[in-house]
Amino acid sequence: MGSEIIVVIVVATALIFDFTNGFHDTANVVATSISTRAMPPRIAVGYAAVLNFVGAFISLAVAATVAQDVVEIQPNSIGLLAVFSGLVGAIAWNLITWYFGLPSSSSHALIGGMVGAVFVAEGADAVFFKEGILGKVMIPALVAPLLAFIVGGLAILFLYRIVGRLRPGPVTSGFRFGQVISGGLLALAHGTNDAQKTMGVITLALVANGTIATDDFHVPDWVVISSATAISLGTYVGGWRIIKTMGSRIHKMDSAQGFAAQGAGATVILAASHVGFPLSTTHTISGAVIGSGAAKRLSAVRWGVAGNIVLAWILTLPMAALIGGLTYLVTRIFGTGAVGPIVVSTASVVAAALLYARRSHQAGVPPGIPPAVESS
Amino acid sequence: MIASIVDTDALLQVIWVSLLAGVGVPSCFGLALLGTVRAVEFGRNSRPAEAAIFAIVGALGLAVVIASIVFGILTLVND
Numbered sequence: 001m002g003s004e005i006i007v008v009i010v011v012a013t014a015l016i017f018d019f020t021n022g023f024h025d026t027a028n029v030v031a032t033s034i035s036t037r038a039m040p041p042r043i044a045v046g047y048a049a050v051l052n053f054v055g056a057f058i059s060l061a062v063a064a065t066v067a068q069d070v071v072e073i074q075p076n077s078i079g080l081l082a083v084f085s086g087l088v089g090a091i092a093w094n095l096i097t098w099y100f101g102l103p104s105s106s107s108h109a110l111i112g113g114m115v116g117a118v119f120v121a122e123g124a125d126a127v128f129f130k131e132g133i134l135g136k137v138m139i140p141a142l143v144a145p146l147l148a149f150i151v152g153g154l155a156i157l158f159l160y161r162i163v164g165r166l167r168p169g170p171v172t173s174g175f176r177f178g179q180v181i182s183g184g185l186l187a188l189a190h191g192t193n194d195a196q197k198t199m200g201v202i203t204l205a206l207v208a209n210g211t212i213a214t215d216d217f218h219v220p221d222w223v224v225i226s227s228a229t230a231i232s233l234g235t236y237v238g239g240w241r242i243i244k245t246m247g248s249r250i251h252k253m254d255s256a257q258g259f260a261a262q263g264a265g266a267t268v269i270l271a272a273s274h275v276g277f278p279l280s281t282t283h284t285i286s287g288a289v290i291g292s293g294a295a296k297r298l299s300a301v302r303w304g305v306a307g308n309i310v311l312a313w314i315l316t317l318p319m320a321a322l323i324g325g326l327t328y329l330v331t332r333i334f335g336t337g338a339v340g341p342i343v344v345s346t347a348s349v350v351a352a353a354l355l356y357a358r359r360s361h362q363a364g365v366p367p368g369i370p371p372a373v374e375s376s
Numbered sequence: 377m378i379a380s381i382v383d384t385d386a387l388l389q390v391i392w393v394s395l396l397a398g399v400g401v402p403s404c405f406g407l408a409l410l411g412t413v414r415a416v417e418f419g420r421n422s423r424p425a426e427a428a429i430f431a432i433v434g435a436l437g438l439a440v441v442i443a444s445i446v447f448g449i450l451t452l453v454n455d
Contacts, residue, residue, distance in 0.1 A: 058449065058452045058453050059452050059453070059455070061455070130381045131381055131383075134381050134382070135381040135382040135383060136383065139381075139382050139387070140387065140390070143387065143390070143391070144390075147390070147391060147394050147395075148394075148398075150395075151394050151395060151398035151399055152398070154395070154398075154399045155398055155399045155402040155403070158399060158402070158403040158406065159402055159403065159406045162403060162406035162407060162409075162410055163406050163409055163410055163413075166409070166410065166413050166414075167413070170409075170412075170413045170416075171409060171413065174408075174409040174412070174413070175409070178402075178405050178409075181441075181445070182402075185445070188449075192452070259402060259405070260402050263398055263401060263402045264394075264398040264402075266398075267393070267394045267397040267398035267401070267448075268390070268394045268398065270448065270452060271389070271390040271393040271394050271397070272390050273452070274389075274390075274393075274451065274452055274455065275383070275386035275387075275389060275390060276386070277386070277390065
């Protein structure tokens with residue numbers, strides 16, 4: 001009975017994490033479409049939410065990586081507590097970075113939290129540092145933003161070369177139409193890669209609970225549907241916040257740049273999803289936006305955003321791992337039953353509410369993403 | 377050392393597919409736009425031969441864009 005309660009808490013926590021992922025990342029997905037006026041904000045947000053949902057169904061390679069290749073979970077209560085602690089570690093790090101305005105990556109935080117908690121719970125042998133963490137997470141996470149930067153830059157250079165001598169009116173209209181397609185693909189890609197991370201974590205919990213046998217890995221349909229629903233709801237709800245803050249926070253790009261950036265981000269994320277690399281979609285999209293801006297005018301790029309990506313890349317994994325490990329130790333104070341997760345969950349909710357209230361009181365306006373390219 | 381840790385084949389696949397699709401497909405869309413705009417302009421100026429050529433360029437560009445997207449999604453879904 002105790003383990004069933006923990007599974008319910010883990011699934012609920014994972015879906016909340018998924019919801020906040022969609023909530024936080026809406027800006028990345030819809031910003032370019034809205035800033036170039038390719039789509040009205042309300043339609044862009046609804047469109048992104050629907051395609052986030054659809055995207056979650058098109059592949060399970062990333063979920064398999066998260067569930068099988070990063071850590072090894074034993075089917076016992078220790079494993080279940082480790083998954084719970086990893087999730088709490090990721091959410092806590094996201095909240096801390098949000099509160100202090102530090103750059104972060106939800107994806108890296110999730111994997112970092114899992115690694116830290118499993119390391120403390122089951123020892124170093126249960127963590128696949130080389131092939132898993134380094135080979136499937138860290139190196140792809142480093143390559144993806146650089147690749148998106150190059151692809152976005154090359155795409156806009158080719159596009160300017162091809163359409164540069166045409167009258168701007170029809171070209172702008174054409175690229176705005178193109179952004180309906182590229183923006184849709186980006187939302188699809190985001191849903192594919194990010195929702196699958198949650199699917200992977202929930203599947204890990206089910207393995208730890210013995211619901212899924214370790215030698216019969218599969219992601220149950222209800223896990224896919226609930227993860228898809230949570231991320232798309234998060235995208236939709238987060239979109240209303242973005243619409244309110246859009247006027248002052250989003251830079252202007254021309255529609256060709258928006259099209260190139262969205263296309264570059266979508267292709268890199270989809271290609272990585274296909275081979276099972278869990279990327280930071282935020283970093284990848286930022287890389288594409290910066291690339292398309294830099295190819296047009298180097299001085300237009302806010303290079304601090306690129307610096308933030310590097311900082312987030314360095315900090316997130318170890319810090320989330322540390323918090324995940326500490327959370328496991330705190331949870332174990334209450335034994336291996338459901339009491340620990342209940343106490344830690346309750347304390348986390350109270351702490352999150354206090355942080356949110358304090359931050360909202362200080363800032364007045366919820367923080368949005370910083371613009372990567374200045375108005376051209 | 378790194379090659380033994382990283383799934384090099386997968387990483388290279390991501391790189392070449394991203395470069396090909398991320399640069400090629402937008403470029404084809406640009407060609408579709410070029411063909412359409414020029415075809416309309418030549419049509420208005422009563423130059424049907426040039427208009428027809430550009431219309432073909434535009435149609436081919438658009439066809440490649442649509443085919444690439446459909447192929448990409450089917451590849452993802454079917455694996």
